Amino acid sequence: MSLDGFIAGPDQSVENPLGIGGDQLHGWVLPLAAWREPHGFPGGEVNESSKVVEEEQAGIGATIMGRNMFGGHPGSWNPNDPWNGWWGDDPPFHHPVFVLTHHAREALALKGGTTFTFVTDGIESALDQAREAASGKDVMLGGGADVAQQYLQAGLVDEMEIHLVPVFLGGGERLFDGVGRDLHGLELVRTVATPDVVHLKFVRR
């Protein structure tokens, strides 16, 4: 999240899914070995943020995401040749992914253990399915902001890690919009500060 509250910049598009300036929010993570390894790249840096990323990725058994994070508007899905989202033939998840959408679609099994299952009956159903698929491991909430907001307001978030990047984006997709007047049971339990990003971890009381 930027200092002014955005997780993507203005004018998001298929060509520029992070919006104008949105790439600045990821500048701290892309060089890390802890990010490169699960994405199939060798090498990379180790710094104070590494343990945060490792902790966040450890023990994830399933992911939930919104339609936009899977691959944009279903108008772009050709039923005869449906595309596989932003994530290519070998997505970096390596576990079951549940996509919240209003448009039913057959599940999609890709290389490396990633399957996309399309859920049309709401956030609680997606969570139930993800929990079962995760077999006791954690369920990661992938985004976007609207998905995070829905789970937050339903009181279904047990942990939240904010990566606060000290930049302004001036507009775009706001992470916390109309999220109510309390933290829905969460409290700040740990802060890791670096010049490029401040990691704020919240856990259910």
Added chain:
Amino acid sequence: MSLDGFIAGPDQSVENPLGIGGDQLHGWVLPLAAWREPHGFPGGEVNESSKVVEEEQAGIGATIMGRNMFGGHPGSWNPNDPWNGWWGDDPPFHHPVFVLTHHAREALALKGGTTFTFVTDGIESALDQAREAASGKDVMLGGGADVAQQYLQAGLVDEMEIHLVPVFLGGGERLFDGVGRDLHGLELVRTVATPDVVHLKFVRR
């Protein structure tokens, strides 16, 4: 600032100038000896936030604030009996204060060295007058958000300390709204983390 970006809650009024829930943003500072002393109260706590408050208050020679922070809408000012703002007869500033307003008014000298001067010709004029009055000391930008935004966008802010409080207010007065796509020359130089507040200090490169 709350985690969702507000420096006051919704429904601000004369009775409730911080808006609904806005008092949560000040919960960390009110018990501190470093806050109590300049406000005329004895005692108080010393903790990790103390040095941040002391550093922020040290060497301030003048303050600039908006009309609302002085004392609400001038419709509430009776020219025959103008009130002295929110701050009482002995305001906690103890130095010259410049109030940005569209309504000219005689300067107001109160107890303890605080004078309020009302500036109607813009933010640069107010800064010039405050700098001269400060005689080499720092000029504090008091708020509200619109005043901070105007000085930020004009590139006139040399230091910025954000006290990020891990709560949601759900609405209200947003600190950073339409502040552009860069930090106007500022960069994050120091973070102090506590469970109740995270202090983020930005300084001009």
